[in-house]
Amino acid sequence: MPDIFLNKVILITGASSGIGRATAKLFAEKGAKVAVMARTAKKLEELKKESANPNNILVIPGDVSKEADCIKCIRTIRKEWGALDVVIHNAGVTMRGIAEDTEMGVFRSLMETNYYSLVYFYKHSVKDLKLTHGNFVSVASMMGKYSTQLRAGYTASKHAMVGFMDSVRLELIPAGVHVMTVIPGFVKTEMSKNAFGADGKKRGTQDARIAAGLSPEQVAFDIYNGMKNRKREVVSSHFKEKFALFLSKWSPSLLDKLLLKIPVI
Ligand SMILES: NC(=O)c1ccc[n+]([C@@H]2O[C@H](COP(=O)([O-])OP(=O)(O)OC[C@H]3O[C@@H](n4cnc5c(N)ncnc54)[C@H](OP(=O)(O)O)[C@@H]3O)[C@@H](O)[C@H]2O)c1
Numbered sequence: 626m627p628d629i630f631l632n633k634v635i636l637i638t639g640a641s642s643g644i645g646r647a648t649a650k651l652f653a654e655k656g657a658k659v660a661v662m663a664r665t666a667k668k669l670e671e672l673k674k675e676s677a678n679p680n681n682i683l684v685i686p687g688d689v690s691k692e693a694d695c696i697k698c699i700r701t702i703r704k705e706w707g708a709l710d711v712v713i714h715n716a717g718v719t720m721r722g723i724a725e726d727t728e729m730g731v732f733r734s735l736m737e738t739n740y741y742s743l744v745y746f747y748k749h750s751v752k753d754l755k756l757t758h759g760n761f762v763s764v765a766s767m768m769g770k771y772s773t774q775l776r777a778g779y780t781a782s783k784h785a786m787v788g789f790m791d792s793v794r795l796e797l798i799p800a801g802v803h804v805m806t807v808i809p810g811f812v813k814t815e816m817s818k819n820a821f822g823a824d825g826k827k828r829g830t831q832d833a834r835i836a837a838g839l840s841p842e843q844v845a846f847d848i849y850n851g852m853k854n855r856k857r858e859v860v861s862s863h864f865k866e867k868f869a870l871f872l873s874k875w876s877p878s879l880l881d882k883l884l885l886k887i888p889v890i
Contacts, residue, residue: 629853631656633759634706636698638689638746639716641668643814644764647841648713648848653681655849660702662687663716689716689742690734699749709753713848714746715764715807719816721890722823724777731821732778739782743789751802758801760852763790767810767866771873771880774889794857803855807848808870810862811838832890839863 635652639645641663653659653676661669666686673682685701687694702709717739720731743763754761768776769783787806794804817832844861851859860867872880 628655628657630711630849632658633710634658634660634702634708635711635713636660636662636702636709636746636750637713637715638662638742639764640672641665643816644809644812644841644844645713645715646672647845648715649682650676651842651845651849653677657681657711658683658706660685660698660706662689662698664688689714689745690737692741692745695742695745696749699746699753703753708757709750710757710759711762711852712746712750712754712760713762713764714743716742717764717766718819718821719776719779720821720823721775721817721828722821723775727778727823728825731823731825732781734821734825735778735782736785739779740785740789743786747789747793751797754802755797755800758803760803760805760855761793761797762805762807762848762852764807764809764848765790767808767860767862767870769806770808770870771877773884803852805851805856806858807844807851808858808860808862809839809844810860810866811835812841812844812861813838814841834890 630652635657637645637649640649640661649659649661658681660683662685663669669684673679673684676682683705685698687698763786765786766783768780769787772780790806797804811834813836817835818829820828822828847859847861
């Protein structure tokens with residue numbers, strides 16, 4: 626039986642690395658037409674070359690924190706492929722730093738890249754998704770469900786994403802558009818290297834927990850499966866983060882105590 630995403634038009638942001646790249650590769654293997662967006666055009670072109678069917682990969686360089694780039698991205702897909710079935714908004718950036726010491730610009734950049742970008746893609750693609758009864762998916766984080774130290778700006782942006790998704794999910798039920806939030810735990814990607822420090826500079830170091838995280842391919846598979854089964858939310862992580870999520874709901878004070886005991890980086 627052909628895959629349900631065969632010939633579907635799928636936009637994946639942040640596809641030059643990590644989870645986005647693995648997700649783009651997986652959907653390309655399933656026979657989808659995949660538009661890939663990120664700032665680093667060279668890495669997107671490499672992904673296209675490596676793909677089983679390069680003609681089914683559309684490279685769209687751009688910065689998701691700029692509304693004009695998001696509009697241009699959606700218009701390019703309409704022009705090239707005539708429809709849009711799925712948006713997977715995955716591009717994102719994190720931080721490491723005590724809130725008191727962190728420059729205001731870092732808080733703003735995190736909201737612009739992680740949260741406002743989600744609103745831009747939603748506003749400019751929702752009419753297309755209503756026509757195709759498609760899927761609107763965003764990659765949030767466990768940090769959209771509970772918070773740890775050193776990430777105040779990141780966790781605020783991810784909580785904003787989760788709240789937005791929960792609201793539009795209800796709004797889109799009558800139109801038959803599937804809305805799914807992805808909640809990864811630690812995933813082995815470039816994320817901690819690309820994180821902002823308190824001064825706004827790239828950190829450039831890999832965290833041990835990220836290095837020991839799930840593979841991006843596993844998260845891509847969980848996204849694919851969740852979309853296939855039209856789930857409202859997909860939690861993709863090792864047991865430890867799932868247990869912390871459970872505690873955050875049922876015993877948040879105990880979770881606070883544990884977070885103060887373990888070395889959070
Ligand atoms: N890794 C984890 O442990 C983890 C855990 C929970 C959630 N997540 C979430 O998963 C998503 C993917 O992250 P990852 O772990 O795969 O990290 P990654 O390897 O650093 O990939 C991040 C991707 O986002 C793109 N990006 C960043 N800023 C952008 C901008 N302004 N415009 C366009 N693209 C931009 C990057 O491409 P360019 O630099 O080329 O633009 C890259 O393709 C993020 O939303 C992150 O918050 C990750």
